[in-house]
Amino acid sequence: MKQTQKSGRDQQRLTYGMDLIEKKMKQTQKSGRDQQGRKYVMDLEFFEFSKKKLDGPMKRLSSMDLEFGRNKDEKLIIHSQKPEKVFDGKYLLVCEIGRGAFGIVYYCIDKNTKRAFACKYIPKNPKHPSAVHEISVMANIRHPNVVSLKDSRVDEKSTQIVMELCQGGDLLNRMGDRGLSVTCKSLFSEPIAAHILKSIVEVVKEFHEHGVMLRDLNPRNFVFVDNRDNSALKAIDFGLSIDFKPGQRFSYRPACTHFLAPEVLRQNYGPEADIWSAGVILYMMLGGRFPFFAKDAKSLEAQIKYGFVDRITNPWPRVSDSAKNLVRNMLEVDASKRFTAEQVLNHPWLLVNAKKNPTS
Numbered sequence: 001m002k003q004t005q006k007s008g009r010d011q012q013r014l015t016y017g018m019d020l021i022e023k024k025m026k027q028t029q030k031s032g033r034d035q036q037g038r039k040y041v042m043d044l045e046f047f048e049f050s051k052k053k054l055d056g057p058m059k060r061l062s063s064m065d066l067e068f069g070r071n072k073d074e075k076l077i078i079h080s081q082k083p084e085k086v087f088d089g090k091y092l093l094v095c096e097i098g099r100g101a102f103g104i105v106y107y108c109i110d111k112n113t114k115r116a117f118a119c120k121y122i123p124k125n126p127k128h129p130s131a132v133h134e135i136s137v138m139a140n141i142r143h144p145n146v147v148s149l150k151d152s153r154v155d156e157k158s159t160q161i162v163m164e165l166c167q168g169g170d171l172l173n174r175m176g177d178r179g180l181s182v183t184c185k186s187l188f189s190e191p192i193a194a195h196i197l198k199s200i201v202e203v204v205k206e207f208h209e210h211g212v213m214l215r216d217l218n219p220r221n222f223v224f225v226d227n228r229d230n231s232a233l234k235a236i237d238f239g240l241s242i243d244f245k246p247g248q249r250f251s252y253r254p255a256c257t258h259f260l261a262p263e264v265l266r267q268n269y270g271p272e273a274d275i276w277s278a279g280v281i282l283y284m285m286l287g288g289r290f291p292f293f294a295k296d297a298k299s300l301e302a303q304i305k306y307g308f309v310d311r312i313t314n315p316w317p318r319v320s321d322s323a324k325n326l327v328r329n330m331l332e333v334d335a336s337k338r339f340t341a342e343q344v345l346n347h348p349w350l351l352v353n354a355k356k357n358p359t360s
Ligand SMILES: Nc1ncnc2c1ncn2[C@@H]1O[C@H](COP(=O)(O)OP(=O)(O)OP(=O)(O)O)[C@@H](O)[C@H]1O
Pocket: 097, 098, 099, 100, 101, 102, 103, 104, 105, 118, 120, 147, 163, 164, 165, 166, 167, 170, 220, 221, 223, 236, 237, 238, 239
């Protein structure tokens, strides 16, 4: 009896893991957008299946592999080793769900409560000493649009962060699904764009009130809780965030150039730069493409510093004047004249549209 229950549970886990991988692979195939060459790893040993029981799933996985594997980096990897234990085995790492420059994020299960979470595993890296800051930011800033911290641990080898699991993909993927840079259409209706912008700028406001600048505000760092159109949006990844005092200036330049404010490129900036990055996201949602785009990094930087954004050609004639006004005030080259988070949240376009049903 016990055995039957156990294998039923294992089967459920396996089905879940397979679905997750298949979904991820389909997304990647559909958008063809895995420039980072991410590998999706499922730890089959975790399921404690006997060789015989694994035969079926293995066949299925390897056929998917053959179908999918156009180049080596996109291949599905079947892992035969258990990932490193986290929290002395308090959590089970099921499979990888994301990977950034510094950390690997796993789908994990709390063995006691059986609830699912995301666990970010950051190997010790002398070039990235701020993992502890990331934990303190998550512990101090509790907000409905900020992914919540469940557990954290720092040891001599790594930093481990267990947090709320968001399964709706990131904002950049969602924009890609809706034709970012492919169609000359707005990616979202104005009410949906307003709901998304409100969530983002609420996060900026909360951070700035806590004296923390996000610095790495871009659509990859906002994830949806689920796949619904009106899903809640949550900020993740605070590895580059930094505490600031009023008037303090910074010079460190993050990598994500498309979202950087002109003053960040000049390496002399303060928290106003977060609003510029949110303005770039608003522009993309309404305009269907990046506001600044160039073949090489040098011309891209020149465009950003000059700050001209097209609000005339398609789809802009169909976008409301009020929305265009907000875009202009967020993408203001002069940081001292740029809207603050408070001003964005009180802009008539946001107030009116964020009240509307987001599925409209
Ligand atoms: N709470 C979460 N729920 C679901 N997926 C998540 C969660 N946190 C992170 N991810 C996924 O893992 C990926 C990597 O996470 P994250 O951006 O925090 O790592 P990083 O190493 O700090 O990245 P970066 O290169 O941007 O510094 C994200 O892009 C996202 O797809």
